[in-house]
Amino acid sequence: MIRIESLVKEYTVSARRPGRQSRERRTVRALDGLSMSVARGDVVGFIGPNGAGKSTTIKILSGILHPDGGTCTVAGRVPWKDRIEHVRGIGVVFGQRTQLWWDLPAVDSFELLGDMYGVPPQRRRETVAVLRRELDLDAFLDTPVRQLSLGERMRCELAAALIHEPPILFLDEPTIGLDAPSKLALRAFAAGLNRERGTTVILTTHDMDDIEALASRVVLIGKGRTLFDGDMAGLRREAGDRKRLVVDLARGRRDEQAELPSLPGLRLEERSASRLVYSWDASNLGTAEVMAFAAGRLEPADLSVESRPAEELVSALYARHGV
Amino acid sequence: MRPYLAAFRARARTVFRYRAAAAAGMFAQVAFGFILVMILESWYGSAGGAPAPMTMSQTAAYVWLGQAFFAMLPWNPDPELRDLIRSGEVARDLLRPLDLYWLWFTRTLAWRLVSSGLRCAAILAFAGFALPRLGMVDLALPAPAGASALACFAVLMAMAALMSASMTVALSCFQFRQVSAAGITAIFAAIVSFFSGLTVPLPLLDGPIAAVAGLLPFRALADLPFRFWSGAIPVNDAPAAFLFQLAWLAAITAGGRVFLNMQLRDLAVAGS
Amino acid sequence: MNARAGWRHSLAMYGKLVRMSLKAQLQYRTSLYLSVAGQFAISVVEFAGMLALFSRFGEFRGWSLAQTAFLYGLVNMAFPVADAISWGFDSMGQLVRTGNFDRLLVRPLSPVLQLFGMELTVRRIGRLAQGMLAFGVACVLLARSPDSFAYSFADRPLAALAAVVSLSAGFAACVSVFTSLFWIRAAFTFVTVEGLEAVNALTYGGQQAAGYPLSAYRKFLQLFFLAAVPVGAVIYLPACFALGKPGIPGLPAWSLALGPLAAIPFAFLARALWSAGLRRYASGGG
Incomplete structure (x- = not known):
C-alpha cells in the first residue's frame, strides 16, 4: 500500500x-x-x-x-x-x-x-x-x-x-x-x-x-x-524490558534475610515498612519464577506485577539512540 | 506609577520585534504620500476656482506629516488588547492590583508611539531631504515655519498621541462585543482617516462637511498640529487648539473608562 | 475526468464554496450591516469631499467633474469587486503561519480555487457603493452634456461601440489587475509573512492613483502605472479614448482602446510568481 x-x-x-x-x-x-x-x-x-x-x-x-x-x-x-x-x-x-x-x-x-x-x-x-x-x-x-x-x-x-x-x-x-x-x-x-x-x-x-x-x-x-x-x-x-513486582507485606514479623533477592538477575529496588519492590529483565527471568520466589519466602498481603510504563520505555530508547 | 511604566516599556519592546512590518509600512506610506501630494499638486495647478486657504507648500507639509504619523492615528484596535479580550485572558489583567483603564492606556500609548516613531523619522527624512535633491522641490516637506511653530507642533502632537491612545482603548473595548466588533472597527477607520484630514486636507473642504469636521475631535489628531508646522495657523492660536484637545481628551478618557467598566460588568455577569 | 468536466466541476465547486462563505458571513449579521452601512455613509462623505474640491478648484487638469467622477467611479467599483473575490488571498499570511494552508493541499481541488472560494466578502458592498455613487453621478452629468464623449453612436457608431467595449473590458481588466496584485501578495507569503504591508502601496495605492487621471502624476509614476503595475493602462487609457483626452501624447487615439490588454501579461506574471511560491512551499523552504 x-x-x-x-x-x-x-x-x-x-x-x-x-x-x-x-x-x-x-x-x-x-x-x-x-x-x-x-x-x-x-x-x-x-x-x-x-x-x-x-x-x-x-x-x-x-x-x-x-x-x-x-x-x-x-x-x-x-x-x-x-x-x-x-x-x-x-x-x-x-x-x-x-x-x-x-x-x-x-x-x-x-x-x-x-x-x-x-x-x-x-x-x-x-x-x-x-x-x-x-x-x-x-x-x-x-x-x-x-x-x-x-x-x-x-x-x-x-x-x-x-x-x-x-x-x-x-x-x-x-x-x-x-x-x-x-x-x-x-x-x-x-x-x-x-x-x-x-x-x-x-x-x-x-x-x-x-x-x-x-x-x-x-x-x-x-x-x-x-x-x-x-x-x-x-x-x-529492544528497550530492555524490566518488570517490577510490588509486594505489600502482611503486618507482623519480618525475615530480613529472606527478603534478599536470591534469584540471578533479580534486584531489590525498594524496601519500606510495608512494601518491597523487585525488578528484573523480562528476557532473562520468567515472571512465574519470581512469583514463586515471592510466595515461598515472603508473607505477602498483595502482589502485583507491573510492566515498565511505555512512556519510560520510549524515553529510554530515545536516550539510547541519542535522539 | 512604576507598574504603568513597566507596561509601557514591555509593549514598546514588542513593537520593535516587528521592524520588517514597520519598514514595509514605511514604503507603503511613502507611496501613498507621493500619490496624494501629486493629486493635490494637480488640483493646485488647475485653472479657476476660489483661492486655496493653504499654499501648495503648506499642503505638501500636511500630506507628508499625515503619512509620517499615520501609525499614530487610532484607526485600528490594539491587536494585543484584541487578542487578550478574544482569548478571555483579560481575566488575568483583572487580577492585577492596577487600574485596568490606565494599564491599557499606557500599553496602547507605547504601541502607538513606538510604531509611529519607527516610521516617521525615515518618512520625514525622505520627504524633507531626499525629495528636494531628487528635483521635486514643490512636492517636498518644507521645514517648520519657525522655532515656535515647531514647538507648537510638538506639544500638539504629544496631546494628539494621548488622544489617540484614549480613542484606541475605547475602540478596543468594542472587541468585547464580538458580533459587531469588525463592523465598528471598519467604520471607525474610515471616519478617522477622513475627519483627521488624511484623505483630503480639511482646509480644502467647505460647506457642511467642513463644519462637521470642525466639530469632531479627529482633526485634533492630525490636521491641527500639521497646520502649525507649516504656519498655516499662526502660533497665537496655539492655546485655543490646545484647549480644544484637552477638552476632548478629558471627555474621551472619562467616556472610555465608563465604557470599559460597563463591558467588564457584562463580562462578570456572563460569568466567563 | 476530461478537461471540460473538470472545468464544470471547478465552477460548480466555486459556487458551492461561495455559498458556504455567504452563509458563514451571515452568522455575524450585526457586524455585516454595520460595516456596509458605515462604509456607505463614509463613501458619501468622501465623495462629497471630492465635490468640495471641484467647487473650489473648478476642474482637475482639464478634466471636468463628470469626467473625473466617471474614471473614479469605474476604479472604485473595480477595486472592491477584486478585494471581495480575493479575500482568501488576503488571509494567506495567516494560513501559512498557522499551517492551515496544508489542509487546502490535501483536498482534490486547486488551492487557488479554494482560496478564491474561501470568502466572497459581502462587507465590500459598502465600498462598492462609493464607486457606484460616483459613477452614477458621472453618468447623469455626462448624459446632460453629450459632447463630453468623443464619439456618439449617431456620428461614429463604430468608434462609439469600440469605446463601450474598451471601457467594459477595461473594468474587467481593472478587476483582474487588482486581483493579480492580491495574488502576488499571496505568493510572497510563501517566502515571508513579514513586510507584506509593502504590497499595500500597490493595491490601495493603485486604487487611489488610478481613480484620478494619470496625467496628474509625474512621469515616473505615470510610467509605473502604465507598464509595471498596469492599473492605469487598463482603465485610464480606455477612459481617455472615450472622453477624447490625449492619454499618451504621440500615440494614435485608437491604440488607447487597447489598454485593457495589459491585464493579460500581468495575470500571467502573478500566476508564475504564485507557482514559484507554491513550489518553494512544497519543497519546505518556508
Missing part, C-alpha cells in the same frame, strides 16, 4: 541572531534515508521525539511536501506528482488544525467536502449517517464548529476526513489536548474502522497509549531514519 525508499528531505532554516545584521542559514536534514513499507490494513504508529521527521513523513505521504531524494508510492501513486488524484484516496486529520468551516455547523462542511470529492449525495448521506452513529455526533452536528469543545470538534474532523471513504487514513497527533473519554472514543473508532473496513491507518503521536490501543506496528523515527520497526512487544525487548 505504501512504500518508502530512502526518503531524504532537507530544510534551510535561516535564523537571525539578536544583534547581528546577517541571517545565518543552515541546512537541517529532517529525513535522512527513511525506508519502510506499509501493507493494506496495517495500523502503523509513528513515534519519535519532536523534530524527528514524523510530520515531514506524513506531509510527504499526503502530497504536501516534495522530498529532496528517494521515492515513495502510496497506492501505486507518487503523492507529489499527481496530487489531486492522490488525495482522493486518502483522509487526513491534523490534530491542531481544522478542516471544517469555522462559523458553520459541521454538517455543512460534510456536504461540501462530499461534493468536493465527487461523492454522490445519496452515498454521502449514507456515510454521514453511519459516522453520526459511530462517532456519536448527533448532539452537536448543527452547532457552529467554533462553539464545539475540542473533543467534539475532533470527532467531526475525523468524520470530515472519512466522507469520501478513503482506504488510507493519516492521523497526525489526533489526540493532542483531548480529555480522556474523547481519546478513548477516538481510539475505539479508529480501531473499528481498521477492523471492519480494512482501512490502513498511519498515526503519529506522542501518547504511547494511542500506540498500545491502536497500532499493530510501531515505527520509531529519529534523526530522519527508522530506528525501530516492529510490534509493541518487540519495542519492549
